[in-house]
Amino acid sequence: MVADTAVNASNQVKEYATVAVTSASSVLQLVLEREDLRLALVGMPTYMHGMITFAAVFLIKAAKSNFLGLTAVDQDQVFTLIQTFGREMRNQSAAPQHLVFHVSNGLDDLMRASLSRSDGQPTPLDSTSSGVPPAPVTMDSIFMFDTFDCFRFPLNSGVPMDAPMADDYQWANQLAQ
Amino acid sequence: MDDQMQRIQTAVNVLLRMSDLPPLSSYSGNSVHGSTPSPGDEERRSEEVDDSQPPAPIMGSVDPVDDKIYGLPIHSLYEVTRLPALRGDEKIASSHHKPTVQNDLVSRNLLPLATAQRFFELFTNRLNYFCYGIMCPHNDLESLRSSSTLLTTAICTVSAMHDPDGSVAFKTCYDEFQRLVASHMFSISLSIDDIRALIIGSYWLPSISSTLIGYTIQVAMRLRYHIAYFAAIKGSQQEAEKARLWYILYILDHYYSILYGHPPLISATEEPHQQWEVFISSTSFSADVTRIMNQVALYSIVAKVRERFGTYSSDRIPEPFLEQLGAYFSEVDRWFMAWANRMRKSAPKRWCCSSPPIFLFQSVQGSN
Numbered sequence: 406m407v408a409d410t411a412v413n414a415s416n417q418v419k420e421y422a423t424v425a426v427t428s429a430s431s432v433l434q435l436v437l438e439r440e441d442l443r444l445a446l447v448g449m450p451t452y453m454h455g456m457i458t459f460a461a462v463f464l465i466k467a468a469k470s471n472f473l474g475l476t477a478v479d480q481d482q483v484f485t486l487i488q489t490f491g492r493e494m495r496n497q498s499a500a501p502q503h504l505v506f507h508v509s510n511g512l513d514d515l516m517r518a519s520l521s522r523s524d525g526q527p528t529p530l531d532s533t534s535s536g537v538p539p540a541p542v543t544m545d546s547i548f549m550f551d552t553f554d555c556f557r558f559p560l561n562s563g564v565p566m567d568a569p570m571a572d573d574y575q576w577a578n579q580l581a582q
Numbered sequence: 583m584d585d586q587m588q589r590i591q592t593a594v595n596v597l598l599r600m601s602d603l604p605p606l607s608s609y610s611g612n613s614v615h616g617s618t619p620s621p622g623d624e625e626r627r628s629e630e631v632d633d634s635q636p637p638a639p640i641m642g643s644v645d646p647v648d649d650k651i652y653g654l655p656i657h658s659l660y661e662v663t664r665l666p667a668l669r670g671d672e673k674i675a676s677s678h679h680k681p682t683v684q685n686d687l688v689s690r691n692l693l694p695l696a697t698a699q700r701f702f703e704l705f706t707n708r709l710n711y712f713c714y715g716i717m718c719p720h721n722d723l724e725s726l727r728s729s730s731t732l733l734t735t736a737i738c739t740v741s742a743m744h745d746p747d748g749s750v751a752f753k754t755c756y757d758e759f760q761r762l763v764a765s766h767m768f769s770i771s772l773s774i775d776d777i778r779a780l781i782i783g784s785y786w787l788p789s790i791s792s793t794l795i796g797y798t799i800q801v802a803m804r805l806r807y808h809i810a811y812f813a814a815i816k817g818s819q820q821e822a823e824k825a826r827l828w829y830i831l832y833i834l835d836h837y838y839s840i841l842y843g844h845p846p847l848i849s850a851t852e853e854p855h856q857q858w859e860v861f862i863s864s865t866s867f868s869a870d871v872t873r874i875m876n877q878v879a880l881y882s883i884v885a886k887v888r889e890r891f892g893t894y895s896s897d898r899i900p901e902p903f904l905e906q907l908g909a910y911f912s913e914v915d916r917w918f919m920a921w922a923n924r925m926r927k928s929a930p931k932r933w934c935c936s937s938p939p940i941f942l943f944q945s946v947q948g949s950n
Contacts, residue, residue, distance in 0.1 A: 452840075455788075
C-alpha cells in the first residue's frame with residue numbers, strides 16, 4: 406500500500422490498521438509488564454524473538470509515517486516503549502551470542518535512524534487532553550471486553566510507562582465508561 | 583594392509599546391514615555373521631562408521647522380505663534391491679548405531695565434564711520447560727551421553743548460549759553440533775533422542791533453525807512419526823512420545839512458515855492436526871500436552887486465514903473479504919477464551935497470550 410492511497414482506504418481498513426498498531430504495542434507492553442515473560446526473554450524460542458522484533462520494527466516504521474496515513478501513531482510513546490524494551494533486553498543475562506543482545510543493539514540503531522528527536526530525551530507522556538477516555542491497550546483488556554471498544558480509542562492512552570502496572574493498575578478507571 | 587582391512591570392514595558392514603544385524607563395531611571381535619559372500623567389493627573406503635552407503639552395487643542373493651502384496655512402493659524397491667537407504671519403515675529406527683561415549687565432546691576434551699554437567703542441569707531445570715518439557719528424558723548426564731551424542735551436543739550448545747559465561751563453550755559446542763549434524767545428513771537411522779537434538783537446534787539456534795527444521799521433518803516422516811498419532815490414541819506409550827515430538831515439529835513448521843512467509847511443509851488438514859482433543863484425552867501427560875495442543879489449535883485458524891487470503895500476493899485484499907478477517911479475529915478470541923481457562927494461571931497462560939496479538943496484527947499486515 407502506498408501513502409497516497411490512504412485517503413481512499415475505507416474505514417474498515419483504518420480500523421484494522423488501528424488494531425495492528427494496538428496489537429503490536431500490546432506485544433511489547435505484555436513482555437514488559439509480565440514478570441514471567443520478562444524472565445522468559447532468555448529461554449524462549451527463536452520464533453518468539455522473531456515475532457516480538459517484528460512488532461517492534463513495525464511500530465518504529467509505523468510511527469515514522471503514521472502508518473502511511475491510516476491511523477495516528479504517537480511517536481513519543483513508541484519511542485519510550487522501544488527504549489524501555491531495548492533496555493530490558495540488554496539487562497538480560499546470557500552469553501553475548503544470544504539473540505536478545507543483537508536485537509537490542511539493532512533496535513536502538515533503527516530507532517535513532519527513524520525517529521529523529523531534537524533533544525535526545527524521551528518526552529514524558531502527557532495525559533490525553535482530547536477528552537476521550539484513555540484507550541485500554543494492554544493484553545488483558547483486549548480480551549476481557551468487547552474487542553470493538555479498541556477501535557474507538559486512540560493509541561495514546563496517557564499512561565506513563567513507569568507507572569505501576571498489573572496488580573496496582575486502576576482497572577476501575579478503564580471500565581467506568 | 584590397512585587398505586585391505588578397510589575394504590573388508592566395509593564389506594562386512596554391508597552384509598550385516600543386509601541381514602538386519604547390528605553393525606561390526608558392536609561385536610567383541612570374534613564372530614562375523616554373513617549369509618552369502620557378496621561380490622560387491624568396494625573400491626572407495628567409507629569414512630563414517632555406520633550408515634554411509636557404499637557406492638558399488640550390492641548383488642547378493644535376495645530372499646523375499648515377506649509375502650505381503652499390499653505395501654508401499656518403496657518396500658517393493660527395497661525388497662528387490664536390498665539397498666539399505668531405500669528402507670522406508672520403522673525397522674530403520676531399531677537398527678540405529680549406538681553412540682560411543684568415548685567419542686563425544688567431553689571425552690575428546692572439547693568441554694570439561696563439570697561444564698557439561700552444569701549445562702545439563704541448566705537445560706533440564708529451565709530450558710526444557712520452554713519446549714514443553716519433553717526434550718530430555720534422561721535424569722543424569724551419563725544416561726544422556728550413552729543414549730545420543732547428538733542430543734548431548736545439542737543440549738550443551740543451547741545451554742551455553744543461555745549462560746552468561748558460556749561464550750567460549752558455545753563456540754566449541756556449536757561447531758561440534760554443526761559437524762555432527764552434517765555427518766548425519768545422509769543417515770537413515772536416527773534415534774528418538776537424535777530427533778530431539780534436531781528439534782532443539784531448530785528451536786533455539788537462530789542461524790540454523792530454518793535449515794534444520796526441513797531436514798528434521800523429512801527424517802521424522804521417514805521414521806513414521808506423522809502417523810504415530812493413530813497408535814498413540816489407542817494407548818501405545820512409545821508412539822505417544824513420537825506423536826508429541828511430531829506435534830512440536832508441526833508447531834515449529836507453522837512458526838517458521840509465518841516468520842519466513844513460505845508455505846508450511848506439513849498440511850494442517852490431516853487428522854492428527856485437527857483432532858487435538860482426542861489426543862489430549864488419550865494421554866496421561868495432559869498438562870504438558872495441553873500446552874502443545876493450544877498452539878496446534880491456534881494454527882488451525884491461521885491455516886484457514888492463509889488458505890483464504892494466500893501469502894504471496896502483494897495486492898490489496900478486496901473490500902468484501904475484509905469482513906471475513908473480522909470473523910477470523912473473533913475465532914482467535916474464542917480460541918483464547920477456550921484455552922486460557924484450561925491452562926493454569928501461570929507462565930503457560932501468558933505464553934499463549936502473546937500469540938493472539940501477534941497473529942492479529944500480522945494478518946492485518948498481510949491485508950495492507
